[in-house]
Amino acid sequence: MRIVLGIESSCDETAAALVTDDRRILAQAIASQEEAHAPYGGVVPEIAARAHAERLAPLIEKVLDEAEVTLDQCDAIAATAGPGLIGGVMVGLVTAKALAMAGDKPLLAINHLEGHALSPRLADETLEYPYALLLVSGGHCQILRVEGVGRYRRLATTIDDALGEAFDKTAKILGLGYPGGPAVERLAAQGDAKAVRLPRPLRGSAEPHFSFAGLKSAVLRAHESGDHRAEDIAASFQQAAVDCILDRLEKALAGMGDVSALVVAGGVAANRTIRTALEGLAARHGLRFTAPPLPLCTDNAAMIAWAGIEKLQAGADADPLDVSARPRWPL
Ligand code: KG4
Numbered sequence: 001m002r003i004v005l006g007i008e009s010s011c012d013e014t015a016a017a018l019v020t021d022d023r024r025i026l027a028q029a030i031a032s033q034e035e036a037h038a039p040y041g042g043v044v045p046e047i048a049a050r051a052h053a054e055r056l057a058p059l060i061e062k063v064l065d066e067a068e069v070t071l072d073q074c075d076a077i078a079a080t081a082g083p084g085l086i087g088g089v090m091v092g093l094v095t096a097k098a099l100a101m102a103g104d105k106p107l108l109a110i111n112h113l114e115g116h117a118l119s120p121r122l123a124d125e126t127l128e129y130p131y132a133l134l135l136v137s138g139g140h141c142q143i144l145r146v147e148g149v150g151r152y153r154r155l156a157t158t159i160d161d162a163l164g165e166a167f168d169k170t171a172k173i174l175g176l177g178y179p180g181g182p183a184v185e186r187l188a189a190q191g192d193a194k195a196v197r198l199p200r201p202l203r204g205s206a207e208p209h210f211s212f213a214g215l216k217s218a219v220l221r222a223h224e225s226g227d228h229r230a231e232d233i234a235a236s237f238q239q240a241a242v243d244c245i246l247d248r249l250e251k252a253l254a255g256m257g258d259v260s261a262l263v264v265a266g267g268v269a270a271n272r273t274i275r276t277a278l279e280g281l282a283a284r285h286g287l288r289f290t291a292p293p294l295p296l297c298t299d300n301a302a303m304i305a306w307a308g309i310e311k312l313q314a315g316a317d318a319d320p321l322d323v324s325a326r327p328r329w330p331l
């Protein structure tokens, strides 16, 4: 049995986890910085980096203690090496380097997006390559064909904002606080999704890319006009987002070739309306639909450890100790 220690620090969650190659999460700990960033309505990179530096080492100690595993029993140390806020990524990566050096263990520098992309297989051992993945979070908005470890075909990305970012900005406009996704979803449940006319950016365009900046501006105009109730704006915004996702995914699936399932991951996968719409789309295409449980959808370290395990299983080499932290790192 292999055990990998995973470390995640690319945004506003500090996390550590121990995962085995038979898909058991032996222990995991996560420290959210929501409260620290809430007054600013978004993540402040400097505050995030400082918080990671304070919290990470005790979290690692905690998961090792809880699982009663020693550093020596770990087969590798896997850490997010990008993409993300560079200060935070450096804290996690340098910590992993120190542990790898001290324990004479292989270091695995993991692409955070690869962590998200492979996380469904940690939750579901029956999920086979290749599968279609909609990755929607605060920082990412992509459609991928996940073909194997290190083999990702990106069919679409956003040309401006990520979907979670659009939810967060809508929440800010409507005065709902940060993070905004869950608050917008709650308010939308009380509103009329047809009440406010909002654009569906890029709908029908040839490439399956996303764009949400125009939608956000339209939300701002609708709010400033004073003509609409906040719950109607929230519901109409959410419906516009769903329509965009379905249209873009239809386009992507048409050019993707065979896949075993449609999978959604990332924080926005928590949204019930979006999940239900995706289930319907999958059914229309005769595809299985699956989403990892929520704690594996949002940023976490178990997905980083799991990506490390999949890399080990695929025979990947350890990364050198001078590997760089990368603010940008497309899959
Ligand atoms: O994956 P995640 O935790 O962090 C990033 O990698 O960005 O995703 C956080 C994002 C935030 O933008 C948040 O507003 C959004 O996911 N989110 C939601 C919901 N829950 C979280 N968006 C829509 N509906 C939700 N229920």
Ligand code: ZN
Binding pocket: 112, 116, 137, 139, 298, 299
């Ligand atoms: Zn993420």
